Amino acid sequence: MTAFVVGHKSPDTDSVCASIALADLKSKIGVEAKPAVQGEINPESRFVLDKFGLDAPEILTDGAGKQVFLVDHSDLAQSLDNLDKDKILGIVDHHKVGDVTTPNPIWVWTWPVGCTCTVIKNMYDFFKVEIPKNIAGIMTCSILSDTVIFKSATCTEQDREAATALARIAGLDDLQALGIEMFKVKSAIEGTPVRELVKRDYKDFDMSGKKVGIGQLEVVDLSLLDAVKEDLARDIQALKNEGSYHSVFLLLTDIMKEGSEMLLVSDDPSVVEKSFGKAPQGDRVWLDKVMSRKKQVVPNFEKGFAA
Numbered sequence: 408m409t410a411f412v413v414g415h416k417s418p419d420t421d422s423v424c425a426s427i428a429l430a431d432l433k434s435k436i437g438v439e440a441k442p443a444v445q446g447e448i449n450p451e452s453r454f455v456l457d458k459f460g461l462d463a464p465e466i467l468t469d470g471a472g473k474q475v476f477l478v479d480h481s482d483l484a485q486s487l488d489n490l491d492k493d494k495i496l497g498i499v500d501h502h503k504v505g506d507v508t509t510p511n512p513i514w515v516w517t518w519p520v521g522c523t524c525t526v527i528k529n530m531y532d533f534f535k536v537e538i539p540k541n542i543a544g545i546m547t548c549s550i551l552s553d554t555v556i557f558k559s560a561t562c563t564e565q566d567r568e569a570a571t572a573l574a575r576i577a578g579l580d581d582l583q584a585l586g587i588e589m590f591k592v593k594s595a596i597e598g599t600p601v602r603e604l605v606k607r608d609y610k611d612f613d614m615s616g617k618k619v620g621i622g623q624l625e626v627v628d629l630s631l632l633d634a635v636k637e638d639l640a641r642d643i644q645a646l647k648n649e650g651s652y653h654s655v656f657l658l659l660t661d662i663m664k665e666g667s668e669m670l671l672v673s674d675d676p677s678v679v680e681k682s683f684g685k686a687p688q689g690d691r692v693w694l695d696k697v698m699s700r701k702k703q704v705v706p707n708f709e710k711g712f713a714a
Contacts, residue, residue, distance in 0.1 A: 408474055410496055411467055413443040413487060414523075415480035417609045420552040420589075423452045424545040425478040425523040426464055428538075429499055432527065433476065435536050438496075440476065443467035445487065449607050451552060451593040459544040459577075479523045481505035484611040499526055501561075502701055506613075521561040522553035528569040544577035548589060555625065555662050556586035561702045587627070590662055594626040601638045605646060605657060612705065614712040617653035620646065621708075623700050629661040629668060636670075640690055644672045654678065656708075658700060666695045682711030 412430040414422025426442035433440035442464035448456070456463055467473070470487035476497045480486060482505030487493065495507065497514035501523050518526045524546040531538050538546070550570040554562035557570075574582055596604060609622035622643075626632060632639070636659070643655040654673035661667070670691050671679060680686040683694060697703045 408439075410438060410440045410474040410476060411443045412440055412476045412478060413445060413467055414478045415482075415485035415610065416445045417606050418444040418446055418448055418452065419479075419608050420449075420452045420455055421523050421549040422479040423448050423464065424455065424549040425499065425527055427461060428524060428527045428542050428546055429476060429478055429530075430464075431539065431542055432531055432534065432536055436534050441465070449593070450595060451589055454589065454592045455545050455548040455552075458548075459541040461541055461545060477507065478527075481507045481517070482610075482612075483507055484613065499523060499530070501526060503705075518565070520563045521559060521566040522550045522569075524549040524553075524573075525563075525566045525569040528573060529565075538573070538576055540577055543573040544579065547573040547577055547579055547582070548585070551582060551586040552589060552593075555660075555698055556583060556590070558662065558665060559699045559702075560696075561699045590625065590627050594628070594631050596631065596635060601635060601642045602646075604635065605639060605642050610700075612708075614653075614709055617712060618651065619708065619712070620650065620652055620655040621658070621700055621704060622656070623658040623660060623667075625660045625662055625698075627661075627663055629659060629664065632659055640670050640672075643670060647672045656704075658694075658697075658704065660698055662698070665698060666693060667697045668693050678708070678711045681714050682707040 412426045414426050423444055430440040430442040444464045445468050448463050469489050470493035471489040473493040474496055475493050478499045481498050481500050495509050499516045501518055501520050516526050547570050550566050554566050605622050612619045643657050647655045657670040658667040676687055685692055
């Protein structure tokens with residue numbers, strides 16, 4: 408039976424490319440596997456796959472009756488529907504351990520690094536499997552994306568070493584230029600529906616029993632979002648109402664200024680000051696040097712909501 412390798416809802420570049428890479432590795436060590444995603448891929452991911460001549464994985468949203476490997480997540484809220492009706496074979500991730508459980512022991516590779524593809528690079532090494540040139544290319548791009556070209560607080564020396572080794576295999580020379588090219592694609596918003604922008608990199612969380620949504624848009628210059636910022640603010644309010652959320656937050660991250668403006672709608676806006684020590688001005692707040700949802704935002708909110 409073929410196993411599916413699938414990342415989280417609202418797939419980002421790491422989630423997409425990790426599914427492709429792990430499916431390749433598993434297939435080469437005796438496990439029939441194919442990559443999948445839980446939704447349409449974003450423009451940056453499309454750019455990366457096109458650059459290295461790879462097709463987007465098929466879409467899979469329901470896990471019933473399937474065998475799956477989970478990549479880039481281990482939270483039920485971010486995973487397949489009916490996950491309790493499938494068989495989880497393994498988890499490869501770089502986030503905190505979530506609430507997914509299994510009745511039997513499984514392979515679990517979770518490292519405190521900036522990108523799932525950094526973990527998978529080391530898995531290839533562990534199993535002594537050669538990495539194809541095109542897959543090395545998309546894995547390099549995943550690391551550049553998830554670490555914000557090595558600027559993110561999540562970036563580790565292991566990420567840098569993995570990216571350097573993968574770039575050598577892929578024949579890539581200027582990672583800085585490649586990263587900027589990717590983020591220019593990610594910054595393109597013209598003609599994109601507002602809800603698609605809100606959901607481009609979006610995750611749901613359970614924080615002290617409260618449903619919280621946190622999205623992130625990364626751009627090379629925050630001014631690119633000036634024309635749609637009010638629409639984004641209105642849409643996260645609509646999303647909150649539709650999904651019975653306690654709070655919805657949207658990070659607008661400027662990768663050159665190295666900070667984020669956070670738009671917010673919440674039943675208790677004071678949770679922002681509890682979490683970051685800075686009170687919002689109306690429905691927004693600037694968070695200097697905050698670029699990582701995983702390391703700088705989610706942990707802070709978890710403490711703030713628990714206070």
